[in-house]
Amino acid sequence: MTDPLYAVLPGDIDDPAAPSGGNTYDRRVLDRLAATRAVHEIAVAAPWPYPSQDDEARLAGELRALPGGATVLLDGLVACAAPAVVEEQAGRLRLVVLVHLPLGDEPGAAPELPARERRTLHAAHAVVATSAGAARRLEQLHDLPAGGVHVAPPGVDPAPEAAGSAAGHRLLCVAAVTPRKAQDVLVEALRTLDDLAWECVCVGALDRDPGFAARVRARAGERVRFPGTRGGAALAACYAGADLLVLPSRAETYGMVVTEALARGIPVLATRVEGVPEAIGRAPDGTVPGGLVPPGDVQSLAGALRRWLTDEGLRRDWRCAARARRGTLRGWDETTRRLSEVLHP
Numbered sequence: 001m002t003d004p005l006y007a008v009l010p011g012d013i014d015d016p017a018a019p020s021g022g023n024t025y026d027r028r029v030l031d032r033l034a035a036t037r038a039v040h041e042i043a044v045a046a047p048w049p050y051p052s053q054d055d056e057a058r059l060a061g062e063l064r065a066l067p068g069g070a071t072v073l074l075d076g077l078v079a080c081a082a083p084a085v086v087e088e089q090a091g092r093l094r095l096v097v098l099v100h101l102p103l104g105d106e107p108g109a110a111p112e113l114p115a116r117e118r119r120t121l122h123a124a125h126a127v128v129a130t131s132a133g134a135a136r137r138l139e140q141l142h143d144l145p146a147g148g149v150h151v152a153p154p155g156v157d158p159a160p161e162a163a164g165s166a167a168g169h170r171l172l173c174v175a176a177v178t179p180r181k182a183q184d185v186l187v188e189a190l191r192t193l194d195d196l197a198w199e200c201v202c203v204g205a206l207d208r209d210p211g212f213a214a215r216v217r218a219r220a221g222e223r224v225r226f227p228g229t230r231g232g233a234a235l236a237a238c239y240a241g242a243d244l245l246v247l248p249s250r251a252e253t254y255g256m257v258v259t260e261a262l263a264r265g266i267p268v269l270a271t272r273v274e275g276v277p278e279a280i281g282r283a284p285d286g287t288v289p290g291g292l293v294p295p296g297d298v299q300s301l302a303g304a305l306r307r308w309l310t311d312e313g314l315r316r317d318w319r320c321a322a323r324a325r326r327g328t329l330r331g332w333d334e335t336t337r338r339l340s341e342v343l344h345p
Contacts, residue, residue: 004038005343006066008059008074011045016231018205020176021256022100025130025154025335026075032336033343049081049103049113060085068092071343074124076100076117083119090123096343097124098152099138105251107179118142126342128152131275134253152339153278155332156259159236161323162266164243168308168315171200172242172266174235174257175249177213177226182248182271182296184212187220189248189302196309200224200246203238239264243315244308247271250295255279262289265326267318269304271295283324290318 007030012018014027033039042062046055059082066072069092076099079086086095097120103113121127121142128150129135135149171190175181183202190200202220206213206228217226230238245261247270258268258279268290270276282288291308293300307314 002037002344003071004040005033006040006042006070006072008062008072008078009041009043010048010075010077011043013041013043017229019229019231021154021254022075022077024256025100026098028155028332029152029336029339032332033340036340037344044078046078048077049116050110051081056082056085060088063089063093066093069094071096073098073339073343076120077103079124080117080120081113083116083123086120087123090125094125095123096126096128097121098128098130098339099134099253100130101251101253102134102138102141105180107250114141126150128339128342130154130254131278133274133278137274150338150342152335152342153275153330154254154256154259155335156256156263156329157332159239159260159263161326162240162242162264164266164319167197168243169196169198170241170243171198171246171305172238172244172261173200173202173246173248174204174238174260175202175247176205176208177202177216178209179212180250180252182250183216184219185296185298185301186246186248187216187224188298189305190224191219191221192298192302193306193309196306198223198305198309201238201242202226203228203230203235205229239266242266244269244290244318246301246305247276248295248301249273249276252276259329262322262325263329265319265323267315267322269293269301269308281325281328283321284328285321285324287317287321287324289322289325 044059071094074097079097103117132151135151138149245268252273254275272292273295291304
């Protein structure tokens with residue numbers, strides 16, 4: 001009989017109004033793990049990564065109630081914000097921390113968060129990241145042993161191939177409208193392309209940083225739409241109507257929307273940060289299904305978009321590579337297998 005697994009999660013893990021890559025990842029793997037072992041979920045509602053003393057006390061109480069020697073998977077958004085709680089239980093429980101994004105990578109993050117994260121990761125029995133690039137960065141950032149952070153990249157669900165338009169003018173960005181996702185850079189790049197035909201839909205929450213979202217929308221103009229959060233069939237329809245996914249993030253440990261686009265044969269133009277190049281990957285013949293530009297570089301992003309919109313041969317090559325890459329994408333079963341090897345070696 002396989003020992004049970006306890007999973008400590010943010011309180012909004014299943015909230016459709018607060019979708020995130022981290023929540024999606026957690027839900028996909030936990031549902032699959034539950035097919036082979038007992039999984040006990042502990043969702044702790046708090047404004048992570050900024051818990052109050054009462055929030056930390058509640059988390060501590062949940063961990064103290066677990067049987068000694070139990071294996072506990074902790075979402076990094078929770079665990080890395082509460083190092084004292086993790087340190088207290090590290091000798092009694094087998095704690096595995098899953099880091100979706102280093103806490104300090106969110107623009108405007110409190111300066112004490114990296115130090116809190118460092119304490120948590122040094123106390124944990126094992127640390128898991130969602131890409132090799134993110135793992136190496138955590139090791140360097142927090143002086144962890146080289147090769148010591150495990151890697152379990154996200155999977156992707158199969159999806160129908162998008163038809164695409166001949167002109168390639170339908171641009172899509174899928175991300176909460178926040179400084180880290182950098183829709184401000186995308187909007188400024190698009191403002192230099194007024195002489196070309198294009199339209200852009202920026203799908204994602206508008207309430208994570210309302211001031212930033214308002215400033216971006218004020219600069220965007222009529223050809224950029226911000227419909228807010230979309231999920232299920234509504235999000236699938238956005239992908240089905242897109243020619244190119246654009247992800248201008250300033251930081252991204254993987255970028256699950258990248259593989260969601262590639263699963264539909266949609267090329268990707270993104271920034272060269274952490275795990276994004278891994279997510280884009282290569283087609284079997286070695287070609288890249290899209291392009292990579294430096295983060296925060298309006299001119300580079302604008303130039304890449306102009307090439308996409310004006311070069312029929314480039315569009316053909318990127319689309320061909322995206323369709324070929326589509327057949328090499330990993331599913332969530334592979335993610336679950338890799339994570340399970342860490343949880344139950």
